[in-house]
Amino acid sequence: MTGHPNEQARETFTFARWVWDITAARAIVAGRPHQLIAVGPLHSYLAIGLIRVDADHAMSTDLTQPLILAPLPGAGGNLPIDGWHRIYHALRKQVEYLPAVALTDAEGDQIRTQIPGWHPLARPAPAAAVPRPADQIRANTPSGRLPDGAVRDLVAAHLDSHPGQGFTIGELARVLGIAKAPVRDAVRHLVADHRAIRTATRHAVRYTSASGPATAL
Structure with missing residues (x-):
């Protein structure tokens, strides 16, 4: 289960079996008021490689740019789908909170797809x-x-x-x-x-x- 920002013409973010369209997400939340989230609880995702970032690029990111959060299916919470380099930057500089905007459940469904070939009834690997x-x-x-x-x-x-x-x-x-x-x-x-x-x-x-x-x- 590895999350990573994909640098393509149309940006996407992949985590577990889900892929989010970041380009579409940014258009949806443009101009939306932000809230603050604590970044400390997100440290573990980076520490063990669930989310991978470019450390050099991360330290040049703008911490005033809001993260984008999306509902994580089946988990009952939100996951940052845009801004992990900023999260890494904040953690390194001991910044406790970052601005963020959250997608609604309907908006998350609109921009999220499932990785082809995955099926909930598929037999798991040994x-x-x-x-x-x-x-x-x-x-x-x-x-x-x-x-x-x-x-x-x-x-x-x-x-x-x-x-x-x-x-x-x-x-x-x-x-x-x-x-x-x-x-x-x-x-x-x-x-x-x-x-x-x-x-x-x-x-x-x-x-x-x-x-x-x-x-x-």
Whole structure:
């Protein structure tokens, strides 16, 4: 699941199985009043490569230009579809908030398409054929080990991309490809930092995202 801005004559943005027409989105929101969103919760998307940017270009971007947010189907929240270079820039300079404009559900549907060939009833590839997030990072690290902070970023990104859905330590460990002990330590820090919520029932202790993809103030 990798998001990336596509530099074409007509700009698009791809995330998971969705493609948004950024050129059309800009025309829709032109002149619309903006709100401020906190960029801190978006750090995890960049940290583990869910969204990729050109770092050099990012640092030359104009932080006064509003981001564009669009509803993320099935997630119950908004995702920036235009402005990830500005988000990277803001995070590097410790700017906490950026201006943003949000598309409505109807507007999002109007400019969003699904990647050809994907079908909701298609049989998924065998689990062994799909590298888990931690495995992908290890494969690209000379030492074969996860860098400092990577476990926390992986857990945070997984929770943020499944807003409202709770996960046990074991479930997080399995889906991410990480042992339970470091996952347990990561969620403890995320709860302490108010980035995750711990919910205990008679049957299990689960953790959910405290922020979701992006929330306008």
